[in-house]
Amino acid sequence: MFSFQRKGLGPPTLLLSLLLLEFWEAGSGQLHYSVPEEAKHGTFVGRIAQDLGLELAELVPRLFRVASKGRADLLEVNLQNGVLFVNSRIDREELCGRSAECGIHLEVIVDRPLQVFHVEVEVKDINDNPPVFSLREQRLLISESKQVDSRFPLEGASDADIGENALLTYRLSQNDFFSLESSTNNKQTKRLSLLLKKSLDREKTPELNLLLTATDGGKPDLTGTVQLFVRVLDVNDNDPEFDQSDYKVRLTENADKGTLVIRLNATDRDEGVNGEVTYSLISIKPNGRFLFTLDKNHGEVRVNGTLDYEENKFFEIEVQATDKGNPPMAGHCTVWVEILDTNDNSPEVTVTSLSLPVRENTQPSTVIALISVSDPDSGVNGQVTCSLTPHVPFKIVSTFKNYYSLVLDSTLDREKVSAYDLVVTARDGGSPSLWATASVSVEVADVNDNAPAFAQPEYTVFVKENNPPGCHIFTVSARDADAQENALVSYSLVERRVGERALSSYVSVHAESGKVYALQPLDHEELELLQFQVSARDAGVPPLGSNVTLQVFVLDENDNAPMQLASRAGGSGGAVSELVPRSVGAGHVVTKVRAVDADSGYNAWLSYELQPAAGGARSPFRVGLYTGEISTTRALDEADAPLQRLLVLVKDHGEPALTATATVLVSLVESGQALKASSRASAGAAGPKVDLVDVNVYLIIAICAVSSLLVLTLLLYTAFRCSASPTEVACKPGKATLVCSSAVGSWSYSQQRRERVCSGEGPPKTDLMAFSPSLPPGLNREDEGERQEAGSNHPGQVSFLQIPPIQVVFLKALKI
Incomplete structure (x- = not known):
């Protein structure tokens, strides 16, 4: 400790001295300085930043500040040089009265990280x-x-x-x-x-x-x-005399008004009026003239005001006893009244330096607030302990005498609890104990720790083809458990190629609402399934996101009419010409009308009808309802016209149904003529290209072998799948989606183009369609047989499976 004194100066600065204690007290972390009272503004007290081990450059960034309970403006710190100086007049007597020790307690607080230092500045008395x-x-x-x-x-x-x-x-x-x-x-x-x-x-x-x-x-x-x-x-030569010159009395503070303090007695050896004594108060120190009264006749000293131990701990009462002589004589005594403390002051709780709000990712042991407590009582009545609301992720840690820190005790989660109302309770050691509380509201600030989440990982959407451009087909919605901008979700497409075109040319998504729009009319014949992902991303830093898969199935509409395929026998105007011997009997197959429909399902399921002949004559021919085979209904005779013109109406099962017509010219000839015509046709076909016959034979044999192998493979695969998982409808991966059903049958689609074939390896590659035909009443057994053979004439069909009960499985492998 050092002290300095400058001589020859005026009274305000004559005793200017500076005392610096350049060490920390063990375990206390307290810095001591001293300064004389009445020092001028700007008087140097100490290099507080240097003594605390702080760099000058970090004072401002770390929010260096000084707090003092009571007179906070007496001392100040220059943030440029870290010097503690006198900021305003310090009057020791006003600050501490007649107390032997007088000091100013400073709290030096810096943030990032939060640190608290305690500084005691002793105020030296000057005359x-x-x-x-x-x-x-x-x-x-x-x-x-x-x-x-x-x-x-x-x-x-x-x-x-x-x-x-x-x-x-x-x-x-x-x-x-x-x-x-x-x-x-x-x-x-x-x-x-x-x-x-x-x-x-x-x-x-x-x-x-x-x-x-x-x-x-x-x-x-x-x-x-x-x-x-x-x-x-x-x-009047005898003075009144008291029993003692000094009296000592103990009295508890807050004693009731009128309480007897002491009864004084003075005697005078004179007689008569010279021996009659009256009492009077000369002085009461300190400043207690109105706190006590004295009965002038009986010498009783009583309490007249409120005694407060915290203001004055003892009183000195000067009493004079005066006789009634002429001239009167007086005697004197002193009454010393000691005031005893009672627990009449509740603790005071002060919460300062709140670091609010608290981010939910704040690490435990982080200081949230500083708490100071005080109790002006003495002894155990002034000993204060602090406690905190139970069952909260915070705790109170004692840092110094009557100073505590509110510390985070465990992790926070704003999505579970967004704010805490804490109650700090300070309780003294008196009997009965007194207590006080202070409320601290701690708000938990959000961090972006939750990604937007969809209700399910994927959605299946059905859209009819030929939709209007820009139509709304679906709305995706993701929820983010965070708050404010961390929960602000925007949507976007995960761009990819769909064939040779970009996904964004087919669909778009509104960034704010999540509505998905079809940008152009969709064509089932071009694109049966459009699968893509929509990304949801929040506005946090860094942003978090998640994706959802949309499977958009383009449902077929009946927008394509049936179309007749070319026949092996040509005719004028696209008509089919056939030669039929008159000798054939009933059931002879004359020819077969072939037609296809670009649609799918019921819209592509074709039926054939023979239009009535002109004049109402009964035709000797009929057409298979689903096969398109034209056959005789009876034996031909001479009465039948030699040229039969048959008009076949091809109709699909769409709503409304679309139709096409095919004309078949049947020439009735004798048996010999039919053979010659057949021979000439064969010879003309062979002509100079006889060498191609063998090639065609081999080609036909190869095609039949491959087809048989394919049918056998499909049969074995279907049997294996049915035995392994009888409940499965379509091949994995992917989900089978029911498109439509009717009285005729139930149809199901795979997830890929219908031109592909499903295999056990990789994704599905064909459309597997199954229906259970319901035969309308009135059809004869022959028609029933035709319906059972419908698989061989369905467009794009290669084979069928007979699955009980009467279920026909169509595999559309190639459009013929």
């Missing part, structure tokens, strides 16, 4: 208060009969300073009768008396006017004076 007498003049009545060496008590002066600055000495103006006598009692209080050194003679000197001067021990010293008026009285 800035002169001695003061309570009265401007004191009047003394002294009998002339008083003996030499008699003593007359005087009320001394008081000095607001402490130590040497409050050590008073007295001197009396020059006179022949009195001198001063000063003695110290057991309370280290000087008692001042006038000592009679020469007998008084009222007739010669009836009055004396003296000047009493009090000088303190400061440098330079200060003085105070009081006028003493001494009146010399005539004979």
Whole structure:
């Protein structure tokens, strides 16, 4: 510890001294400085930043600040050089009264990370208060009969300073009768008396006017004076006397008004009125004139106000007993009243430096707030303990005497609890105990720790083909458990190629609403399944996102009419010409009408009808309802016209149904003519290209072999799948989706183009369609047989499977 003093300066700076304790007390972390009171603004106190080990450059970024309970403006820190200096006038007497120790407690707080330092600045006393007498003049009545060496008590002066600055000495103006006598009692209080050194003679000197001067021990010293008026009285030669010169009394604070403090008794050896005593209060120190009353006749001292231990711990009461003689005589005593503390003050809780709101990813042990408690009571009545609301992820940690930190004890999750209302309870050790609370609301700030989530991983959407451009087909919605911008979700397409075109040319998604729009009419014949992903991404930093899969099935509409395929026998105007011997019997197959429909399902399921002949004549021919085979219904005879013109109506099963017509010209000839015509046709076909016959034979054999192998493979695969998982409808991976059903049968689609074939390896590659035909009443058995053979004539069909009960399986492998 060092001290500095500059000589030759005026009183305000004469005792300027600076004391710096350059070490930390073990375990306390407290820094000590000292400064004289009344120091000028800007007076250097200490290099606080350097002593705390802080760099000057980090003072401002770390929010370096100084807090003080009470007078926070007395001291300040220069953030440029880290110097602690006097900011405003410091009056020690105003700050601490007559307390022997006086200091200013500072809390130095820096953030990032949060640190708290405690600094004690001791305020040194200077001699800035002169001695003061309570009265401007004191009047003394002294009998002339008083003996030499008699003593007359005087009320001394008081000095607001402490130590040497409050050590008073007295001197009396020059006179022949009195001198001063000063003695110290057991309370280290000087008692001042006038000592009679020469007998008084009222007739010669009836009055004396003296000047009493009090000088303190400061440098330079200060003085105070009081006028003493001494009146010399005539004979009443016995003073009232108390049993004791000093009385000691203990009294609890907050004693009721009227409580008896002490009953004084003074006796006078004189007789008559000279022995009758009355009592009066001379002084009550400190500042307690109205706190006590004295019964002038009985000498009872009683409480007249509110006694507060925290304001004054003891009182000095000067009592005078005066007789009724002429002149009256007086005796004096002192009553020392000690005030005992009671637990009458609740603790005070102060919450400062709140680091709010708290981010939900804040690590445990992070300091959230600083808490200070105080209790002006003494002993156990002033010992305070703190507690916190139970079952919260926070705790209170003691950092210094009566100082605590509110610390995060476990992890936070804003999505579970967004705010905590904490109650800090401070309780003293009195009996009964007193307590106080302070509420702290801790808001949990959101961080982007939750990605947008869809209700399900994928959606299946059905859209009819030929939709209008820009139509709304679906709405995706993702929910984000975060808040504010972290929960603001935007949607976008996960771009990919669909064939030779970009996905964005087919569909689009609204970034805010999640509505999915078809940008152009979709064609089932071109694209049966459009599978893509929509991404949902929040606005957090960094953003989080997730994807959902949309499977858009384009449902077929009946927008394609049946179309006749070319026949092996040509005719004029696209008609089919056939030669039929008249000798054929009933059931002879003449030819077969072949037609296809670009649609799918029922819309592509064709039926054939033979239009009635002109004139209403019954035709000897019929057409298979689903096969398209034209056969005879009876044996031909001479009555039948040699040229039969048959008009076949081909109709699909769409709503509404679309139709096409095929014309078949049947020439009835004799058997020999039919053979010759057949031979000529064969010869003309062979002609110069006889060498191609063998090639065609081999080609036909190869095609049949491959077809047989394919049919066998499909049969084995279907049997294996049915035995392994009888409930499965379509091959994996992917989900089988039911498209439509009717009285004729139930159809199901795979996830790929219908031109592909399903295999056990990889994704499905064909459309597997199955239906259970329901035969309408009225069809004869022959028609039933035709319906059972429908698989061989369905467009794009290669084979069928007979699956009980009467289920026909179509595999559309190639459009013929």
